[in-house]
Amino acid sequence: MPLPRIGVVIVTMGTRPRELEALLASVERQDVPAARVVLVGNATPLTEVTTHATKIPLEENLGCPGGRNVGLELLLESGETDVVIELDDDGLLIADDVFRTVGRLFADDPRLGIVGFRVADEHGHTERRWVPRLRAGDPMRRGPVTAFLGGGHAFSMPMLRQTGLWAGEFFFGHEESDLAWRALDAGWKILYEPALVLQHPKTSPARHAAHYRFTARNRVWLARRRLPAPLIPVYLGVWILLTLVRTRSLAGLKAWWAGFFEGVRTSCGPRKPMRWRTVWRMTRLGRPPIL
Template identity: 65%
Template structure:
């Protein structure tokens, strides 16, 4: 017998303040030429009035953040038992093409990302597919290309991380890696999951033909961005890096942050978050293997930057 066609479920988080955008996104999901097996919307501390037929709503009494909310969506899809691949989409995004679900299922049906590296290592599987994020003009910001050499956003291939706004995750991979890091709340949760997936032998593919249209924004628009990005970066290093790389990674990011940040208030918040990351519990420490460090280096992004 052949491999069964993967069943794709869609999950969306919302805080209830983008209902027109959310409904437009859900309409674009409904117009896919291969229907999603399930669609779940999680209200992160908000009510969910007027969802379309067939969309399952989960209303949380408090905002659990990106990590916690996505874990709720994942667990809800697990309960149905008929989803093999989970597609997460930002609530202000839009699927401009009608073939995203079908092409995602195609990728997972083959089991590899057509060059993602499984054949070379014998046994690695496709765990994560990162979508391309483009604004209304079709342009992709440099920060949205998940590699250091970001000149060409259309270059497809294996990478070491992915974007939170639009991506696909193997349900089996989530089971084996443990899902999203709840405590992170917001920022760097994708990197924590990506590093665990790579260390467990899964592949991450950047597929620019899978597009989520998203308004052009800056991550610093969120008031807590500077503090949380610093705190979570420290936690990430303490949780996932071999001991010799922890000071290297943190030192590189101190230098980059000082060089890039133009806001004095932002820098104060960043260093406050950095100190918080050092003095608070980072969670269980399970550092990646050195062969994973070598693999990430071959892929063009060693875990020091």
């Protein structure tokens, strides 16, 4: 069986030129070449970037999901690819057979919708928050999951045609959950494959100035868009408690609550709650949609 054609989408704001150059070189080194590589510049002209990739400079910053959607739309319209890999611009592929491995996984299972990579720092360490399951003690445990990391993953193009693309209005935060829940509800599988490694510097999501606001707002939007009505207060109640316990910054808590109420009073976009059988499926996979 021939391997599916691989596309790659990378979004950058032009603030990490050395990391981006190294990432593009690691994409070029793959032993199975990509059919198309798309580099999207979020509010950056990309004039300083030397690459064979298709460059799409955007005049405004559409956020990570919005920028990725620009690249995905190009690949969907071109029909050149069967699978798309998305990578953070400060990530690095340390192996040369990543595209081959991804292609084989999708070729072997037509219902595979998403493959999540293992993210590890330059020392090979994977933080617990980078493991897409509640029992995160063993980052090398492969298997079906209910979530994936936005930094390194692969999508089935047939899945995207069915589920739709990223929730661009989220801008930053929880867009992965929104897409993962849609995929699961449509019957697609999500696989965590630790053999696929994206090297990524150890960072905190709170490095982004609007982290607390977007996290809270988007979590409310996610619940309103995707959860059955009885689970919405349960989900939000759990996360209110967790946030109060975990957040040590008074300024962070203030921004979080501002984002929470913004999520309550503003439009969350179209509501399409998951089916109860999807709730049960996620529960059997170890992560019910209240955590």
